[in-house]
Amino acid sequence: MSEFSRRSPLRRLLRLLAIVALAWFGVTWLMVLMLRFIPPWTSAVMVERQIGAWVHHEPNFHLRHRWVPWSQISPWVPLAMVAGEDQKFPYHHGFDFDSIHSAIDEADDGGRLRGASTISQQTAKNLFLWNGRSFVRKGLEAYFTLLIEMTWPKQRILEVYANIAELGDGVYGVGAASDAFFHTVPARLGPSQAARLAAVLPSPRRLHADQPSAYVLRRAGWIEQQMSQLGGPGYIEGKAPPHAKR
Structure with a gap:
């Protein structure tokens, strides 16, 4: 041959x-x-949750989601999410390497491996992927994060994240959450309400914005302090000086 x-x-x-x-x-x-231009009517994580409800026979489960454009969202909501989840969001390109290194160092010292995902990464995961931890999912998450950061402006990333993040069991996005928890529209949410929504993001099926535990109230109070220290809503547009401390 x-x-x-x-x-x-x-x-x-x-x-x-x-x-x-x-x-x-x-x-x-x-x-x-x-x-970038068309509102997503659902997300991979929403589909996963709905299928899980069918599989586990949850007859009372009702998925709630309503898209709200950026112009109809209180500026306190994206600021609270940035303050609580990713204070370097306006200035990084999808990944917070300082937080990643810090999380690895803490795990090496015997601590629990905590998440270090940015809002861009969470948006990529929620929109296109599934919950859980695996090298495959993290690799795909990094890939979609790069695509999103290259294609969308920061405001669009926050707009989509605010509309698809799980803020309660089966409650996705600020449109559904503001109605379910505060009986108002997203444009009328104040800083305290926005902080309570952001406070439940780490575990939205266990924590509650409408009936906050002592932990949620403490975390919401801390988020409000961070919102003030960051300089208000102008921070997410890069108009306030960065004082980011994750």
């Missing part, structure tokens, strides 16, 4: 892999590009 004949199958395989990779990039980038 000639040298060319032995190499031919390998070349065909490499060519096929290159075509698949280019097709994957093209399809996923086009999807992300479309969602």
